[in-house]
Amino acid sequence: MADKLLKPKELIDRIGYQPPQTDWMDTPIDIRKGMYCYASNPKSVANLGFPNARPWNPTEPDWKLPENWQQIIHDGFKERLERFRSFKVFMDICVRCGACADKCHYFIGTGDPKNMPVLRAELLRSVYRNDFTRMGKLLGKANGARPLTLDVLKEWWYYLFQCSECRRCSLFCPYGIDTAEITMMGRELLNLVGLNIDWIATPVSNCYMNGNHLGIQPHAFKDMLDFFVDDIEERTGVRVKPEYMKKGADILFITPSGDVFADPGTYTAMGYLMLFHYLKEKYGLEVTWSTYASEGGNFGFFTSHETMKRLNAKMYAEAKRLGVKWILGGECGHMWRVINQYMDTMNGPADFLDVPVNPITGTRFEQARSTKMVHIVEFTADLIRNRKLDLTPARNDYLKVTYHDSCNPSRGMGFFDEPRYVIQNVCNHFYDMPASTIREQTFCCGSGAGLNAGENMELRMSGGMPRANAVKHVRDAHGVNMLACICAIDRAALPALMDYWLPGVQVAGTHELVANALNLPGQNDRATNLRGDDLEELKAQAEGETDE
Amino acid sequence: MAEALVSLIHKKRSAIIAKWFDSTVHAYAPDTAAFLKSQQDQFANPVGSSTRKGIETLLDQLMGDMNGEAIAASLDPIMRIRAVQSLSPAQATAFIFALKQVLRDMFDKQLQDPGMARQFFEFAARIDRVCLAAFEIYVGCREQVFELKANEMRNRTFRAFKRAGLVAEPAGEEPQD
Incomplete structure (x- = not known):
């Protein structure tokens, strides 16, 4: 793009059709x-x-x-x-x-x-x-x-x-x-x-001072979750009651702060709240949130080893303080690379925590034996596998879903099947993208490692193009209208990518889809999804598009 | 329309497309151009593959009925990627004009004939129209990038303020039609 207005002569002189x-x-x-x-x-x-x-x-x-x-x-x-x-x-x-x-x-x-x-x-x-x-x-x-x-x-x-x-x-x-x-x-x-760059340094500073990248202070963090509680009640008729910093809870839950503040991650956060409520009502499981360890991501990872270590430490400090058994991590990408590849030699081993066992199913998460942290998608997959969730996948029938493997969970921890298993159990229409663009060969969203700022939009749109191109393939072949993911940066970055390359394809965290299918004890007729959209209308709309 | 010239182009269609594609990818550095030309997989090389597909349909439209929708549909993927790469507007659109040079080089002898030359001017005018369409799409994409930047900024702050109850909605009822 022209950065300043040029005189005609300058303009002509500068036109070259080929790079050096x-x-x-x-x-x-x-x-x-x-x-x-x-x-x-x-x-x-x-x-x-x-x-x-x-x-x-x-x-x-x-x-x-x-x-x-x-x-x-x-x-x-x-x-x-x-x-x-x-x-x-x-x-x-x-x-x-x-x-x-x-x-x-x-x-x-x-x-x-x-x-x-x-x-x-x-x-x-x-x-x-x-x-x-x-x-x-x-x-x-x-x-x-x-x-x-x-x-x-x-x-x-x-x-x-x-x-x-x-x-x-x-x-x-x-x-x-x-x-x-x-x-x-x-x-x-x-x-x-x-x-x-500021998109990294300021989140790191915020996280260091306030516990999360967005700099949300404890009262504001709680306020946001309270809004979600209201929204969930409006849409399901059930009032969930999140716990904060509850000493002696079974599990400490830590998710990227993006889920608390930025759409569509907020609907994923509502999904977590509903799942935890269900598990408490049905099985008495106590999950607590923390406004201190309120960041699952770690932009220190994009800065230096020392900074990554500094930010990672608070998760374990908080788990120790609260006396929980183990830590459950939300849908995040790079958080899992930090946990799986670096945590153990940085701040670990976390000997004071238990090897994570799902008390509802008895499953022992051997892969988390040393780090004591389990990904929520592994946890939910285990619950579904053991038939512990009451699900109505038909509520997601207006969706044709594909799944974007986030780079870090896929290449950093070999995490391929659990998300697909969860999605296929809560949605009836799932279509994978071509093999050379998913699983370990997945294409990045184009905005990872601290690059999801606004000012570098051209970089994000061009870097995300191979991913968008693969989504286009399943949209054209199967009418895919929802791109599911398990990473907060994806949830922040992919909507703009879809707007530019494939308008009409929406983005959701996997637990938003889980929560839309999950039946809560005492719920209403669930006429809308978590976004407040009328399900009958969405269904009619989707059927109309298929007819065309 | 320029029937004799069109039938010449038709006979040499694949050679023309190959040459046009060559000059199109030369907007990029030599290493990149080599990659765009050699990798045939559409998922490994989406830029090369959509560019090749796009110029094929464009040539057919130039020879045919110049359907506006078909032209826009084949230009869009090419211009959409060029609008977010580090290319100047001139570099992004120059490949359309390059077709004129390709045709001149290929039919140098035939174009000595005044009748054929006249047909070429007619055809070149069509190429100009396609270039203007390309420029419109390019500018549209640039505007969309700016909108995305603005919207992201607005959504990040405005929605949080709204949720926190810091935004006052205008009082009163919506006007009735």
């Missing part, structure tokens, strides 16, 4: 509006005690870096190579076979070669060779080495925040190089000189 044909190292960085997120608010950076808190603007030449920034990055790089064996191996072993090159949704969607995972990693590797390998020092550019200049640093910032750490590329790497871990290291290094 230069080698990637010689192609200068062009920071485009819509592709980057705003720089972090200095107050948030200061709150967290991170270095170089100051206002700065990526489109200005001066990024207000500390004078010795090159030394800081060099030292940080060295320290991480020594600390993380995986990082050192990933820097050394790539043979540039190209298997990953066309697997990234950002490359496929933006068409920018620097979004090929191999090139994104090369941004760091070129500096690694220059600073830390003999061949790189001797041969320089001929060996793919280059010094860390200001332009190179800017390129790091621009492209490391065009990676959603989804790990689709690593699935295809014959060496198993985890490019997401390279991005994570790169972001850590950028943070050392105060280069972050």
Whole structure:
């Protein structure tokens, strides 16, 4: 897009139909509006005690870096190579076979070669060779080495925040190089000189100060849940009673705060409330919420290992304080990568908690033996499998549902069948997208790893395009009108993606669908869904569309 | 309409599409263009596949009855992706004009004939119309992106305020028609 009004002569001179044909190292960085997120608010950076808190603007030449920034990055790089064996191996072993090159949704969607995972990693590797390998020092550019200049640093910032750490590329790497871990290291290094984005730094600061990314204070958190209680009563005739910080409850429930504040996640939160009410009425299970540990997500994960550890710690601190048996986690994506891959060596093992057992079914969740945290979809799948829920899937008959595997639960914990099992038990019409776009090969929503801001909408729409393209396939073939997911970022990001690519396809958390099918003791005739839409009308509308 | 030229184009349809597709993907960097051309799977390469499909129908429409809906339907997927990539408006729409060059190169000899040249001008005018349609779709998509940005911002704040009872609705009854 034209960023300023140009004179006719300037306009004609600048028109070129083709991009530069230069080698990637010689192609200068062009920071485009819509592709980057705003720089972090200095107050948030200061709150967290991170270095170089100051206002700065990526489109200005001066990024207000500390004078010795090159030394800081060099030292940080060295320290991480020594600390993380995986990082050192990933820097050394790539043979540039190209298997990953066309697997990234950002490359496929933006068409920018620097979004090929191999090139994104090369941004760091070129500096690694220059600073830390003999061949790189001797041969320089001929060996793919280059010094860390200001332009190179800017390129790091621009492209490391065009990676959603989804790990689709690593699935295809014959060496198993985890490019997401390279991005994570790169972001850590950028943070050392105060280069972050506000969509990450401010949620991290909020979470650190108030317990959740949105900065919702305890009373407001409770207020929001109270609104849901009213809405549930209006729609089902049943008044549910959530527990807060109840000492000695069976289970502590922690979900992303997005579910509490942002539609359509709010309907998923209503779904949790209804499920817990049902389980309490029927089986006496006590689940408690916490306004302190009120964030399941962990944007620290997109910042640095230390920050991730800091934010993760409160879940366990709260579980210990309340004396619950184990922790149930809500529908979240990256939360599960933190729990499954990092928690145990960061803040674990959580010896003071029990190995999670579902007291209603007796199922022992062996996979959570060490972390003591169970995903709510695993929990619900177990309840359904043991016929513990009273369900009327026909209430969802106006829906034709497909399921978006969130990157982190699918590739980070091998979580494929439980969500499908739950959806197929609460909805009668389910259609999977093509095999190369789901399960471990799932395409990212285009907004993960802290990139679901508004200002980078072009990046989100182009990066989400491969996902939307697969949804289009099932919409055209089967009339799919609902995209279900188990991640709060998906619930925030996918509605805009659908509006742009496939207007009319809605987005829902899986527990919204569960709750619409769930029969509560003493309920009314359930004439509407949780969104307050009349079921008869929706059904007539859906039948009309099928007739066409 | 330019019948002789159309029948020439018809005979060389697949060669023209291949060349047109080539120049279309050259709006991207060489590595990207190579990928867009080589990967045939529509899910692994949605941009290449919808672009190829789009220009095929466009060529047929240019040779046929120029149905507005069909033209918009084939342009939309191409322009929708170009509107969110780092392309200038000129780069995003230039591929339509590229068809003129493809035809000129391919039928250089035939176009020496004045009658055929006249037909080419007629055909080129159709290409111009398609380009204008493409530009309309491009701008529509850009507007939609801005709307999405604005709506996300509004929904995030306004709805929370409303739920918290901080928004006052106008008093009184709705006007009757």
